Amino acid sequence: MRSLRVRYCRLRTDGGAPVAELEALSFQQRFGAVSVAAEGIGGVETQPRFRRQGHMSRLLRQALAGMAQRVDVAFVSNGVEGVYERFGFVGAVAEGHLVIPVRNVEQAAGDDLEASVPGIHDGSPADLPAMIRLYNAAHAQRPWTHERHSGWNRLIPQATWRPGSQTLVLRTDGAAVGYAVLEGRAFGDPLGSVTVDELVAENAAAARLLLRAIARLCWKRRLSEFTVREPADSLTGRVARHMGCTYQQRFPPSGGMMAAVLNRSSLVRKLEPELRRRAAAQQPDRVFDKAFDALRRGDLFPDDKALVRLLLGYWSTDDAHVHGMSVPEPYREHCTAWFPGGGTPSLPTPYAHRLDRY
Structure with a gap:
């Protein structure tokens, strides 16, 4: 992997003293046969005398707003338990x-x-x-x-x-x-x-x-x-x-390897070739197009946290059903093919090799 491009996001006092800092790292992340531009959060730190005052929450929100202008999905390689869920992240890879x-x-x-x-x-x-x-x-x-x-x-x-x-x-x-x-x-x-x-x-x-x-x-x-x-x-x-x-x-209930959708419609559009591959639909058909548009708009799986788990193979359609997310009958066949869960012939198990974690 080439050296990751890094942006530094910092908060300072009016006098210029450092308060909090994080790194936004740019890379390509795979959702199967397709990779998309993504950014990851790392190097998160608040100076000791400024801790527990809400500075890191403010910095994270500002950083994610900036990321959303550049990419459609964000990642955390090793999230702290109970922190990143508040910012739209969800565990997306099992160790x-x-x-x-x-x-x-x-x-x-x-x-x-x-x-x-x-x-x-x-x-x-x-x-x-x-x-x-x-x-x-x-x-x-x-x-x-x-x-x-x-x-x-x-x-x-x-x-x-x-x-x-x-x-x-x-x-x-x-x-x-x-x-x-x-x-x-x-x-x-x-x-x-x-x-x-x-x-x-x-x-x-x-x-x-x-x-x-x-x-x-x-x-x-x-x-x-x-x-x-x-x-x-x-x-x-x-x-x-x-x-x-x-x-x-x-399967950690919190923390670990996490992901967040920043721009749903744009991300789903970029992953259309991958969804067609999973569904083995090489030619456009009306049912696929309707199901695809419903997914892009949020009519199917409106929770973005569920969506990123489904796209990465952490969940299957059946897993989503267990968690109370129903699929309309006309779209059920496509959703089953799109989201089979990792470890299946059409979608290998999601995995983050240690030497590539940031």
Whole structure:
């Protein structure tokens, strides 16, 4: 991902002293096969002596008003509980990860973990172009995901008191066919766990070898399991499920990864190609057009918080129905196709990989 463009929004006293500040970051955010211009809120801070006086609420409202002049949707990468709901945001991505027992990987491999895994090498900056290619092939059309461009490097550098990223690359005939980015350990940390921030492979055989390499590392540290931050419907997730694993998902009632619709009609218009793709409607038809116009106007799912959850795949049409939102019979077929929920053939699970969060 290219460096995020950042705007700074600040409040100052009449004398010029800083009161509160936040960053508005510009990027492209995906709703499946279509990405749209978006902005995210980060770096929110109020000076200690000005806290609890309403300054941040005022700054957020001003910042969102400015965002609405530029983009149609806003995001928060890691919202504070009980804060952003007041400004139209809603949790839109569930946090999920795989927990894989080392014994299951060993049994699937058919041998013990003493032998090294062929083709595994420590990664280097020269591997980044291949890693970007593999990542985009695996995840670029996943809701919430950023497509990574040439020059992307969000790997965390390691310092004495700061854990950095450890990268393993799998090569076959000299070409990279998979990689894993491990969450590093700070100096002095106990060897109590292994967490993989990303594990992406070109095919199932490569994914199995990478999982075996991670399991071998755990075996050497006398650990019984490891965590992989990949969605269950990814290639890695499918291979791990075949080996035997647990998929843990958290749906926070507040905070977390959040989104807000700023301009409903404009956002829905930009996502029309994506809605046609989900409905497999390549040619205009009157029912689609009527349903689409009703969605754009707000006659269908008038709550913008529900709309952004539906568009991103956090909710399906059935989920909306459970929460008291009915769909008129003429539009039910289209709404079911538009909003199947993530983890379905037409819409992968929404997922925000840690190395792309701001």
